[in-house]
Amino acid sequence: MTNNTRSHFLRVKCNDCGNEQVIFGSVATKVKCLACEKIIAEPTGGKTPVKTQIISVLDKDAA
Numbered sequence: 001m002t003n004n005t006r007s008h009f010l011r012v013k014c015n016d017c018g019n020e021q022v023i024f025g026s027v028a029t030k031v032k033c034l035a036c037e038k039i040i041a042e043p044t045g046g047k048t049p050v051k052t053q054i055i056s057v058l059d060k061d062a063a
Contacts, residue, residue, distance in 0.1 A: 007024065007025040007026040007047065008025045008057045009022050009057075009058040010022065010023055010024075010050065010054050010055075010056070010057055010058070011054070011056045011057075012041075012052050012053060012054055013053045014033040014035065014036060014038060014040060015038075015051075015052050016033070016036050017033060017036040017038075019033050019034060019035035019036065020055065021033070021034050022058065023040070023048075023050075025047060025048055026047055027041050027042070027048045028043055029043060030042050033052075039051065040052045
């Protein structure tokens with residue numbers, strides 16, 4: 001069975017404080033930076049427009 005998801009986990013870096021964290025590419029709620037609490041992603045009903053720098057897209061096959 002193959003799992004072909006269109007969304008991925010993203011490693012992002014906050015523009016304000018430089019904190020790095022991992023978020024899902026299609027968020028259902030507002031996501032805040034864990035360090036400074038600035039909103040870095042908001043839901044739109046599809047792919048999330050990320051309001052900060054995307055460092056990398058995490059590979060779903062990496063374990």
